[in-house]
Amino acid sequence: MPASWARRDRVVAVRGNRCSSEGGLGEGCQREIWKKIMKTMSFGYVSELRQEFRAEGLADGIIALLDKRGVRFSDADRERITSCLDPEQLQAWLLKTPYVSNIEDLFKDG
Known part of the structure; x- marks a missing residue:
């Protein structure tokens, strides 16, 4: 059986490297309902690439502010900000940025 065929017992179709639970639903009303349900669900997995882009965006925001x-801040300070991949730390720095008068205040705890 080719990999693109749906297995009716598991209702899973494999297309290339993707698995789709809608593959066994055929065309029509059931498939459309399935698509609407899946669009409303959120999945906890966040790719590493997405996390890196988010961190980069937060760091860019801090630098811009x-x-x-x-x-004033040094190249080492810039590197500390842009190399940080911890979203909680970056968020904390971003929220502090409008209130600091020097870079040392940004990096202080509390």
């Missing part, structure tokens, strides 16, 4: 406010 510091620049806009005229807060």
Whole structure:
């Protein structure tokens, strides 16, 4: 049986490297209902690439705000911000950025 055929016992169709639970539903009303249900569900998995892009965006925001406010920082400070991949830490720095007058205040705990 080719991999693209749906297995009726598991209602799973394999297409290339993707698995789809809608494959065994055929065309019609059931398939459309399945698609609507799947669009409303959120899945806990976040890819590493997405996490990196999010971290990069937060770091860019911090750097932009510091620049806009005229807060001076070194290349080492920039590297510390842009190399951080912890979204909670980046979020904390981003929220502090509008209130700091120097870079040391940004990196202080609390």
